[in-house]
Amino acid sequence: MPNWLLPEHIADVLPSEARKIEELRRLMLDNFRRYGYELVMPPLLEYVESLLAGAGQDTDLRTFKLVDQISGRMLGLRADMTTQVARIDAHLLNRATVTRLCYAGPVLHTRPSGLHTTREPLQIGAEIYGHAGLEADAEIQELALASLELAGFSEVRLDLAHMGVLRAILDLDPAAGKDQIAIVQLLRAKDVAGLGELTAAYAPATRAALLALPNLYGDVDILKTARAALPDLPGIAKALAELAALAASAIGRAEVAIDLADLRGYQYESGAMFALYVPGLPNAVARGGRYDHVGEAFGRARPATGFSMDLRELARLLPTADRKHAIRAPWGNAPELKDKIAELRKAGEVVIQSLPGHSNEQDEFECDRALVLDDSGSNWILKNLG
Structure with a gap:
């Protein structure tokens, strides 16, 4: 084996591509600053207990782990910077007011997320801490859309979902609550047959609501269908109203779609969630949403919402810059x-x-x-x- 051969899904970035990535990074960070976001630089590795606090099983499986030669404790190479930034807000800055933070840096994944994706994404993102209202969600969504506009993307699709819908349904039935991980996996795959088998013993209202979710996707009008198909619960009503407001704020800047079964951010998301798509890539180029409970692992629960994207993947979609x-x-x-x-x-x-x-x-x-x-x-x- 040649000694210069790199591991699978790991690649060098050559001059013209590196320049595109760096120019995007500078452009977006400068724009974050114009919105009032402060730059932080979390470490590439830290103790596993801290790195994975508040994160889900998906993040654990994506994290490289090694033994620290100084302390003998287990270290992890970060697979996601969101929980690190939440730790900085909760434990180091410890502000009582609203805090806006942004970041950019490499992360490492044990496995690629797709067939042609890298295991070393260059993650950039922004987070708001300390405000539980929809205004923070709207600002993060606007900032994500503005980032793609700065990169030169004029055709953008915004997909919206809300964790509050599923949480309200699961609260109806203790048996359903115990199966929430399996339910989420089936909803992600839109496996109606599998969902029907799993929910056979649930209360009729719970089962009917869960079986309705995979079919509740489409444009903004699907919210009317959802109100009729789902139980009349305060949590569901609130979630659907928030989705309507976020959809309205994006009209004119993106094509808006709603999918109440698109729960791919389930590991720590707690409220409204969004994904952004552009032509030429089947996967989302950016994902964001509310995650109010992550800070609890660091001793200080704070309302939080944010988004992130992979600059390397985004740069691949852009034309080669003129010399x-x-x-x-x-x-x-x-x-x-x-x-x-x-x-x-x-x-x-x-x-x-x-x-x-x-x-x-x-x-x-x-x-x-x-x-x-x-x-x-x-x-x-x-x-x-x-």
């Missing part, structure tokens, strides 16, 4: 030459000095000008190369 115009300059230590190169670089130009005996070959730059001496041999000027 940047650059200036070719000869190698030399003459003060006049060095001063001219410094002046050009300070003005924002890319100046590439040709090392002796080599030609320039770059993926990102096209030298359309050259720095040469004028006819007098005393002044450095720019010459167009055509």
Whole structure:
């Protein structure tokens, strides 16, 4: 086996792709800051007990684990930054007011989430802590849509769901509550037959409501169908009203769909949830939602909502950027030459000095000008190369 061969679903990022990713990262983080979000940088690894606190089984299975040579304790390489940022809010910042935090960094997965996905996503996201109202959910949804608009995506589909619907149904029947993990898996797969077998012994009202969920998907009008098909419970009424408000706030910016069985964020989500899709990719490019209970694991429960996306996956969908115009300059230590190169670089130009005996070959730059001496041999000027 060649010693340079990388593990499956792990890949180098070459210059032109790396530039796209980095420009997206800077663009989005700058926009987060304009909304008032403060940047934090959680560590790549920490003790497993802390890293997985508040997370679900899915996160545990995706997390690489190793033994710390200093303490002898088990460490984990983060598979998701959301719980880390929740720990920072609850345990380190410990503010009483609303806190807006954002982040960007690599995460590692033991297994890829799809056939052509990487096990080393570059996760970027934003979170709001301390406000339980729908206003925070609406702001996070708006910020996620704005992020895709900044990246150049004009055709976006917003899929909405709400964990409150399922929670209200499960609260009706203790037997259903015990099977909630299996129920969620069947709902995700829209396995109506399997759901029918599992719920055969449930109370009739609970069983009917659960069997209705896989078919409650479509445009905003599906909310009317849901109100008629589901039990008249305060939790369900509240959830459907929140979905209607979030859908209304996105009209004009995205195609809106609602799917009450799309519970793929179930591991720690507690309220409204959303996923964003763009042409060219079957998977969601961004996911977000409310997760009010994660902070409890760190001793301080705080209302929380946020979203995240993988910049590497997003960059793959974007066209290759045009090569940047650059200036070719000869190698030399003459003060006049060095001063001219410094002046050009300070003005924002890319100046590439040709090392002796080599030609320039770059993926990102096209030298359309050259720095040469004028006819007098005393002044450095720019010459167009055509």
